[in-house]
Amino acid sequence: MKQLGDIAGVFAYLSLLTVGGGMAAFPELKTLTVDTYHWVTFPEMLHFYSLGQLAPGPNMMMVVSIGAVVAGLPGAAVALIAFFLPTGILTWAIGRVWTRLATWRWRPAIQTGLGSVSVGLVLAGAIIMGRGAVTGILWGAIAVVVFLLLLKTKINPAYPIVASGLVGMLAHWL
Amino acid sequence: MNEASSPTEPPAVAPPSLGRIFWVFLVMGATSLGGGVVGYLRTGLVVRNNWLDDVTFVELLSISQTLPGLNATNMSILVGDRLRGARGAVLATVGMCLPGAILMTAAAYAYGIGGDDPWLKAFLHGIAAGALGLIVVVMVQLGSRVLKEIADYVIVLATAAAVAFFHVSVPYALIAAGIVAIWWHRPRAGKVHKPHNAPIGERHHE
Numbered sequence: 001m002k003q004l005g006d007i008a009g010v011f012a013y014l015s016l017l018t019v020g021g022g023m024a025a026f027p028e029l030k031t032l033t034v035d036t037y038h039w040v041t042f043p044e045m046l047h048f049y050s051l052g053q054l055a056p057g058p059n060m061m062m063v064v065s066i067g068a069v070v071a072g073l074p075g076a077a078v079a080l081i082a083f084f085l086p087t088g089i090l091t092w093a094i095g096r097v098w099t100r101l102a103t104w105r106w107r108p109a110i111q112t113g114l115g116s117v118s119v120g121l122v123l124a125g126a127i128i129m130g131r132g133a134v135t136g137i138l139w140g141a142i143a144v145v146v147f148l149l150l151l152k153t154k155i156n157p158a159y160p161i162v163a164s165g166l167v168g169m170l171a172h173w174l
Numbered sequence: 175m176n177e178a179s180s181p182t183e184p185p186a187v188a189p190p191s192l193g194r195i196f197w198v199f200l201v202m203g204a205t206s207l208g209g210g211v212v213g214y215l216r217t218g219l220v221v222r223n224n225w226l227d228d229v230t231f232v233e234l235l236s237i238s239q240t241l242p243g244l245n246a247t248n249m250s251i252l253v254g255d256r257l258r259g260a261r262g263a264v265l266a267t268v269g270m271c272l273p274g275a276i277l278m279t280a281a282a283y284a285y286g287i288g289g290d291d292p293w294l295k296a297f298l299h300g301i302a303a304g305a306l307g308l309i310v311v312v313m314v315q316l317g318s319r320v321l322k323e324i325a326d327y328v329i330v331l332a333t334a335a336a337v338a339f340f341h342v343s344v345p346y347a348l349i350a351a352g353i354v355a356i357w358w359h360r361p362r363a364g365k366v367h368k369p370h371n372a373p374i375g376e377r378h379h380e
Contacts, residue, residue: 016242018242021245022244023313028343046302047289047298047299047302048278050305051298053305054301056205056274057202057272058211058271064275064282065278073279076279087248088247092252095248106361108359109357111240112320112322112326112359113357113359114355114356115319116326118239118320119321120329120332120347120351121344121348123334124333125309126309126313128338132302139299139300139303142303143303143306145307146307148307150307157311164300164301164307165298169296169300171296
């Protein structure tokens with residue numbers, strides 16, 4: 001029970017930080033699941049995070065994987081509900097008022113201001129993720145190639161990311 | 175925006191049934207492989223089912239991005255609520271989440287069985303490097319829509335440096351940088367702000 005409570009607390013808290021996208025919560029996700037609770041190692045967390053990017057639907061379904069690793073199916077269910085219910089209620093409530101605030105003079109300021117902050121949080125998450133993912137020239141090169149490919153083409157990201165995994169296996173074989 | 179003041183009011187046509195809402199979001203939740211969920215949402219909601227027009231879609235997307243929560247689930251809630259009220263919001267969100275949640279639970283068990291295999295580790299390490307490339311693209315796309323003046327870039331760098339290098343925890347950074355940034359863009363007499371809306375038709379990898 002204690003573990004389920006911890007899972008609920010951690011993922012409900014993390015969900016409130018996902019302003020502008022899941023990556024904004026990445027630094028705290030690493031601190032809590034790896035350093036504080038030792039539920040997963042940093043490489044394990046990276047693996048789940050990256051698989052979660054490939055999976056369909058919301059791109060943070062890796063919280064369910066961590067819940068399952070810690071406490072099986074109940075852990076997965078608790079992580080899912082904790083991560084999506086509090087922000088869901090918030091979005092639902094604010095969504096109903098927000099359209100009425102179309103002419104509120106502070107609204108553009110909030111939208112623009114929080115936009116910059118969320119880009120900053122995504123950048124911080126990318127830096128922290130890079131420390132774990134880019135452990136050599138090869139991995140850095142993979143990240144750069146995927147970046148350029150996705151920036152310049154409209155290809156589905158799933159293809160280059162799976163190809164990255166195959167390159168990793170090739171490097172292991174060589 | 176007066177027509178949006180009652181979220182349960184049908185937008186243009188008769189509202190779809192709850193079962194239909196669940197099914198459409200379930201299909202999007204199962205097929206939006208590779209992270210481009212915004213693109214899938216637009217195809218499913220605007221193009222195929224005509225539940226929203228493009229202007230409303232962009233409006234709801236900008237709300238989704240400003241509020242905490244993921245774009246995919248925030249959009250499900252906002253659209254479900256507009257179509258059929260609270261029950262529509264719940265069914266849309268459950269449909270959107272269910273396939274990915276089942277897959278990632280299965281992934282956790284598979285990882286528990288085969289996670290020590292060096293081949294799998296090499297594969298997943300490669301995937302992590304590729305996913306990093308994806309995240310930087312998402313950031314660049316988000317930044318190109320949101321960042322307009324030098325002050326915005328200063329906010330970005332200060333927030334990122336505080337969190338990544340000086341170990342400031344995210345909520346403190348979010349609140350402090352948020353207050354500074356909102357104050358910087360505060361409403362001033364004679365200055366007309368335009369909200370930053372996403373361009374339509376461009377592929378977003380979010």
